[in-house]
Amino acid sequence: MSAALSSSRHLGKPAIQLLGVNKWYGQMHVLRNINLEIAEGERVVVCGPSGSGKSTMIRCINRLEEHQQGQIIVDGIELSDDLKSLDAIRREVGMVFQSFNLFPHLTILENCTLAPIWVRKMPKKEAEELAMEYLTRVRIPEQANKYPGQLSGGQQQRVAIARALCMKPKIMLFDEPTSALDPEMIKEVLDTMVMLADTGMTMICVTHEMGFARQVADRVVFMDRGEVVESNTPNELFGNPQTDRLKLFLSQILRGH
Amino acid sequence: MSVTTHTPSPALPPPSRLMAGGPLGWVKANLLNGVFNSMITLLLAYLLVRYTISFVDWAFLNAIWQVPNDRFGRADTSSCRDIKGIGACWAVITEKHRFILFGTYPYEEHWRPAIVCVLFIALYIVSAMRRFWRKELVLVWAVTLTAIGLLMWGGVFGLSYVPQERWGGLPITLILATFGLAFAFPLAIMVALGRRSRLPAIKALCVVYVELIRGVPLISLLFMASVMFPLFLPEGLNIDKLLRAQVAIILFAGAYLAEVVRAGLQSLPKGQYEAAEALGLSYWQKTGFIILPQALRLVIPPLVNTFIGFFKDTSLVLIIGIFDLLTAAKTAIIEPQWQGFAVEVYVTVGLIYFIFCFAMSKYSAGLEAELNKHRKR
Numbered sequence: 001m002s003a004a005l006s007s008s009r010h011l012g013k014p015a016i017q018l019l020g021v022n023k024w025y026g027q028m029h030v031l032r033n034i035n036l037e038i039a040e041g042e043r044v045v046v047c048g049p050s051g052s053g054k055s056t057m058i059r060c061i062n063r064l065e066e067h068q069q070g071q072i073i074v075d076g077i078e079l080s081d082d083l084k085s086l087d088a089i090r091r092e093v094g095m096v097f098q099s100f101n102l103f104p105h106l107t108i109l110e111n112c113t114l115a116p117i118w119v120r121k122m123p124k125k126e127a128e129e130l131a132m133e134y135l136t137r138v139r140i141p142e143q144a145n146k147y148p149g150q151l152s153g154g155q156q157q158r159v160a161i162a163r164a165l166c167m168k169p170k171i172m173l174f175d176e177p178t179s180a181l182d183p184e185m186i187k188e189v190l191d192t193m194v195m196l197a198d199t200g201m202t203m204i205c206v207t208h209e210m211g212f213a214r215q216v217a218d219r220v221v222f223m224d225r226g227e228v229v230e231s232n233t234p235n236e237l238f239g240n241p242q243t244d245r246l247k248l249f250l251s252q253i254l255r256g257h
Numbered sequence: 258m259s260v261t262t263h264t265p266s267p268a269l270p271p272p273s274r275l276m277a278g279g280p281l282g283w284v285k286a287n288l289l290n291g292v293f294n295s296m297i298t299l300l301l302a303y304l305l306v307r308y309t310i311s312f313v314d315w316a317f318l319n320a321i322w323q324v325p326n327d328r329f330g331r332a333d334t335s336s337c338r339d340i341k342g343i344g345a346c347w348a349v350i351t352e353k354h355r356f357i358l359f360g361t362y363p364y365e366e367h368w369r370p371a372i373v374c375v376l377f378i379a380l381y382i383v384s385a386m387r388r389f390w391r392k393e394l395v396l397v398w399a400v401t402l403t404a405i406g407l408l409m410w411g412g413v414f415g416l417s418y419v420p421q422e423r424w425g426g427l428p429i430t431l432i433l434a435t436f437g438l439a440f441a442f443p444l445a446i447m448v449a450l451g452r453r454s455r456l457p458a459i460k461a462l463c464v465v466y467v468e469l470i471r472g473v474p475l476i477s478l479l480f481m482a483s484v485m486f487p488l489f490l491p492e493g494l495n496i497d498k499l500l501r502a503q504v505a506i507i508l509f510a511g512a513y514l515a516e517v518v519r520a521g522l523q524s525l526p527k528g529q530y531e532a533a534e535a536l537g538l539s540y541w542q543k544t545g546f547i548i549l550p551q552a553l554r555l556v557i558p559p560l561v562n563t564f565i566g567f568f569k570d571t572s573l574v575l576i577i578g579i580f581d582l583l584t585a586a587k588t589a590i591i592e593p594q595w596q597g598f599a600v601e602v603y604v605t606v607g608l609i610y611f612i613f614c615f616a617m618s619k620y621s622a623g624l625e626a627e628l629n630k631h632r633k634r
């Protein structure tokens with residue numbers, strides 16, 4: 001597995017490690033013995049049927065959900081009940097949600113500067129310059145003083161990406177960032193993510209966009225019923241599925257397209 | 258393959274229904290359509306005009322504004338009694354307005370509560386303006402409320418000391434309402450947040466507080482504060498009666514407001530909490546910048562509804578003998594020569610309550626529109 005990785009690009013030391021992670025919702029076992037190591041600068045796409053635990057897994061990485069067994073180590077810090085380490089991790093891990101989750105009562109610029117000012121303690125002016133820089137990169141600087149409700153879905157999701165980037169995270173998590181978008185807006189968001197991938201950011205992205213996976217992913221992880229079933233380069237995983245579960249899944253999403 | 262060129266259809270203005278035939282057309286279409294509707298319109302118009310005329314007659318045309326004094330120096334209200342039912346006796350207000358407004362506060366010191374009322378109103382106006390919503394506003398409140406205390410009590414700067422038992426009228430109502438809401442609102446926010454806390458002890462405490470207070474009428478809470486509470490105090494220690502009533506009102510308003518705030522907290526989507534947490538905001542940053550600003554905006558109408566209710570509920574302190582505006586008004590017409598002119602006095606006091614409540618209502622409507630602008634496209 002790691003041989004396939006290092007063949008494509010040189011990758012650094014581990015950024016995220018999940019070691020024997022288990023999680024239950026009540027009696028339901030939603031993450032089953034997950035072992036996953038993601039290197040610095042690596043781009044991983046996670047796919048799998050709905051309800052297979054993809055969101056739960058990436059939400060455990062910034063502790064929006066708590067795991068009950070095993071270890072999660074992010075940027076060298078183990079996730080625990082210790083609030084200090086939690087703050088440290090959340091500063092370094094950015095997240096983009098399916099439903100954008102912009103703050104509707106704040107302008108686009110305020111959405112982007114709030115966390116740098118209050119969490120990173122950055123001076124306001126500096127934070128605004130930084131925000132404008134990232135808004136320019138996602139190609140919506142002219143919307144800075146509007147409210148989220150005045151933007152299209154694709155624009156809102158690009159703002160959400162810029163907002164996360166303003167914290168200068170080392171790792172970015174994406175949970176189905178294009179699933180809530182109209183077809184004509186999916187491309188503008190994917191383009192933004194490709195651009196981000198080109199900067200060498202460590203990324204974990206839950207998505208069913210196979211084109212995107214083939215273009216940027218170093219590795220694709222297939223999850224089903226709470227387990228990591230297969231993990232391989234995009235070409236190998238899509239072209240040469242090893243398990244019946246993955247074959248079934250691929251036939252289903254291909255039919256859908 | 259043939260290509261058809263498609264010219265886009267021109268954008269047309271929507272058809273105008275309103276005022277199609279001018280104001281007269283509107284009246285015809287909405288008030289006089291059909292025999293039955295026309296009859297109702299005419300009947301209501303008749304009643305409206307008739308009662309307006311009789312009210313104007315009573316309140317203005319036939320009213321008496323001044324009465325002479327009799328040979329004992331007391332007001333001679335016989336002229337008022339002659340027109341009872343035909344004209345209003347506003348003389349009772351002319352004669353008694355200072356008592357109604359300031360109660361038993363020493364007569365020659367009335368300028369002090371008068372300034373207090375002006376200070377309160379100025380404080381409301383300044384606080385209502387969004388451009389003054391800065392940290393310094395807290396300081397303005399602290400200074401103003403201290404000044405109000407100094408003016409009412411006196412005993413310094415050459416002001417004579419006036420014990421609290423002699424305070425009365427409008428300042429009491431404003432003190433109870435202002436301090437009541439100023440303390441109850443933050444309390445309510447803390448309790449509402451506490452009810453959603455992950456710590457079971459805090460959560461239980463907040464639930465018990467809200468349920469206990471809501472289960473008891475304000476009147477019995479006031480009674481407890483004024484009659485029962487002193488029994489538990491050690492001999493010699495006496496907490497001011499007004500303060501006790503004030504605390505009762507704060508606790509009561511706090512429980513109700515907490516439920517309103519909680520409703521706002523609950524209506525926020527979970528994604529807002531998660532986005533704030535994912536950005537690394539601390540609990541208080543998340544609460545202060547993301548959650549409360551949105552939650553409170555959503556509940557402005559029920560919040561103001563509760564505010565208005567409590568402004569008027571302060572009048573319940575009359576049952577424990579505190580001299581608020583309503584009690585002062587009632588007491589003003591106890592003298593034999595003024596008995597029977599309750600309507601005029603209550604209309605006047607009602608008008609004062611109405612002005613404050615209506616101002617709150619208008620202001621909140623404006624604020625709601627202003628603060629929720631971002632929801633519109």
Ligand SMILES: Nc1ncnc2c1ncn2[C@@H]1O[C@H](COP(=O)(O)OP(=O)(O)O)[C@@H](O)[C@H]1O
Nearest residue numbers: 025028030048049050051052053054055056057
């Ligand atoms: N808060 C929750 N409480 C209970 N069950 C949940 C909760 N969130 C997710 N689940 C369940 O956990 C399983 C995995 O969910 P999720 O991680 O959202 O899957 P995916 O993102 O792959 O669609 C699903 O069966 C889902 O119903």
Ligand SMILES: [Mg+2]
Nearest residue numbers: 054055056176
């Ligand atoms: Mg999901």
